[in-house]
Amino acid sequence: xxxxxxxxxxxxxxxxxxxxxxxxxxxxxxxxxxxxxxxxxxxxxxxxxxxxxxxxxxxxxxxxxxxxxxxxxxxxxxxxxxxxxxxxxxxxxxxxxxxxxxxxxxxxxxxxxxxxxxxxxxxxxxxxxxxxxxxxxxxxxxxxxxxxxxxxxxxxxxxxxxxxxxxxxxxxxxxxxxxxxxxxxxxxxxxxxxxxxxxxxxxxxxxxxxxxxxxxxxxxxxxxxxxxxxxxxxxxxxxxxxxxxxxxxxxxxxxxxxxxxxxxxxxxxxxxxxxxxxxxxxxxxxxxxxxxxxxxxxxxxxxxxxxxxxxxxxxxxxxxxxxxxxxxxxxxxxxxxxxxxxxxxxxxxxxxxxxxxxxxxxxxx
Numbered sequence: 001x002x003x004x005x006x007x008x009x010x011x012x013x014x015x016x017x018x019x020x021x022x023x024x025x026x027x028x029x030x031x032x033x034x035x036x037x038x039x040x041x042x043x044x045x046x047x048x049x050x051x052x053x054x055x056x057x058x059x060x061x062x063x064x065x066x067x068x069x070x071x072x073x074x075x076x077x078x079x080x081x082x083x084x085x086x087x088x089x090x091x092x093x094x095x096x097x098x099x100x101x102x103x104x105x106x107x108x109x110x111x112x113x114x115x116x117x118x119x120x121x122x123x124x125x126x127x128x129x130x131x132x133x134x135x136x137x138x139x140x141x142x143x144x145x146x147x148x149x150x151x152x153x154x155x156x157x158x159x160x161x162x163x164x165x166x167x168x169x170x171x172x173x174x175x176x177x178x179x180x181x182x183x184x185x186x187x188x189x190x191x192x193x194x195x196x197x198x199x200x201x202x203x204x205x206x207x208x209x210x211x212x213x214x215x216x217x218x219x220x221x222x223x224x225x226x227x228x229x230x231x232x233x234x235x236x237x238x239x240x241x242x243x244x245x246x247x248x249x250x251x252x253x254x255x256x257x258x259x260x261x262x263x264x265x266x267x268x269x270x271x272x273x274x275x276x277x278x279x280x281x282x283x284x285x286x287x288x289x290x291x292x293x294x295x296x297x298x299x300x301x302x303x304x305x306x307x308x309x310x311x312x313x314x315x316x317x318x319x320x321x322x323x324x325x326x327x328x329x330x331x332x333x334x335x336x337x338x339x340x341x342x343x344x345x346x347x348x349x350x351x352x353x354x355x356x357x358x359x360x361x362x363x364x365x
Contacts, residue, residue, distance in 0.1 A: 009105055010058075010098035014046070017055045018099065021046055024053055033074055035150035035194015036100050040070050043099040047092075058095055059088065060227055060236040069096060072220040073152070078173055078197040080158075080216075083224035085202050086288020092224065093154050093198040101151035101194060106142040110157040110166075119143055119168045120178060133182040140189075143169075143197070144178060150192030155199040159209050166215055173197060173218040204286075226270060227289055234263045237292050244297040252300045253310040259296060261352050262316050265343075266292045269324070269335075274342050283331040285324055295319045313352045317359035 011018065021042040025032065030039035038046065047066050049057030059066060072079045073096065081089040097104040108118050121144050127137035146153035158166060172178055176191040199219065201211075227233040238259050242249050268274045270287040299315035307315065324335055339360045347354035 010094050011102050011104055020053050035192060037102050038099050043070055046099040047095050059092055060232045065222055069222055073196050078219045080219035080221045081200045081224050082203055082221060085204060085286045086290035087224045087226055089200040089224050090156060093200055096198060097152040097154055103151055106146045106151055107154040107156060108142055110155060110161040114161040114165050116165060116168050144189060147189050147191040147195050150194035153197045155197060158199040159201045163209050163212060167212055170214050233289055234260055237263055237296055240293040241296045241300060245300055248304055251309055252304050257352055258311055258313055258316060261313055261356060262292055262296055278342060280338055281334045283324060283334050284328050285331055291323045295323055313356035314359040317356050321363055
């Protein structure tokens with residue numbers, strides 16, 4: 001049934017690679033930390049690739065960050081991944097969980113509606129009324145289940161949850177146990193080796209719900225920065241585009257130069273400096289790599305179903321609007337300036353930029 005699911009978990013998507021890494025660990029006698037399915041070196045290889053084993057690179061960014069994240073999860077501290085939206089924090093946490101414990105689905109999504117029940121446990125009220133408090137009527141949270149299994153729990157967008165809800169984590173992370181007083185004075189679940197928590201937070205959410213000092217002390221903070229290497233970013237967008245298209249990839253002709261154009265435009269606007277060194281005003285909207293992938297996929301689908309099957313800069317310009325031009329009037333002015341100056345100059349010597357300029361001017365003018 002996995003071919004009928006829009007997005008399968010990383011441990012299923014890369015099951016063959018995880019099996020290869022397990023076999024390599026067994027062959028070399030690599031030491032596995034308590035509760036881990038792979039050695040730390042194999043976890044690293046899963047994320048950044050290993051050509052000899054046929055393992056692909058999945059995280060394009062700061063390789064030392066991967067090392068620090070793995071070392072953090074070997075200890076008692078939790079791992080907090082912070083950064084701008086779209087910098088692959090969630091993807092990194094998913095890949096780490098998949099490699100370390102084989103289950104990336106033990107996830108709490110932080111929102112304004114997140115309650116203690118989402119972090120601790122809740123009850124099946126029909127059974128609770130019929131039988132009273134019991135293990136059968138208790139509904140464990142993802143973190144509760146991670147403690148029982150000695151696995152990695154993920155807490156996405158932790159700063160979107162209210163501070164008093166966030167602080168439910170403090171005692172869990174300090175004592176590695178969770179009391180269940182409804183089942184008896186001494187009833188508790190104690191975490192098995194391998195348990196830890198990976199949390200994520202967007203820098204743009206700072207001030208929404210500030211984390212307490214006590215909770216911050218339970219985490220090691222790592223900042224996930226936008227991809228610095230242009231070639232890396234082009235490779236990532238191309239790969240994610242292929243994966244996103246799936247079976248439709250065979251029906252779309254993709255020119256790498258068009259993908260390069262898209263990535264270059266995003267990098268210009270994200271950094272506020274063009275590839276030629278010209279300073280421009282950055283738009284307020286998020287111009288992340290993840291958004292670039294979304295634009296590339298939408299443009300490819302437009303070419304497949306509304307065009308002749310060839311991805312061009314025209315479709316890129318069409319779909320760029322939905323990301324870059326939202327509800328900020330100043331952003332519209334900044335993008336028109338970008339098209340009228342930077343893109344116009346490039347269009348003098350490059351056909352794809354000329355096509356982009358023509359389509360963008362018609363839409364954004």
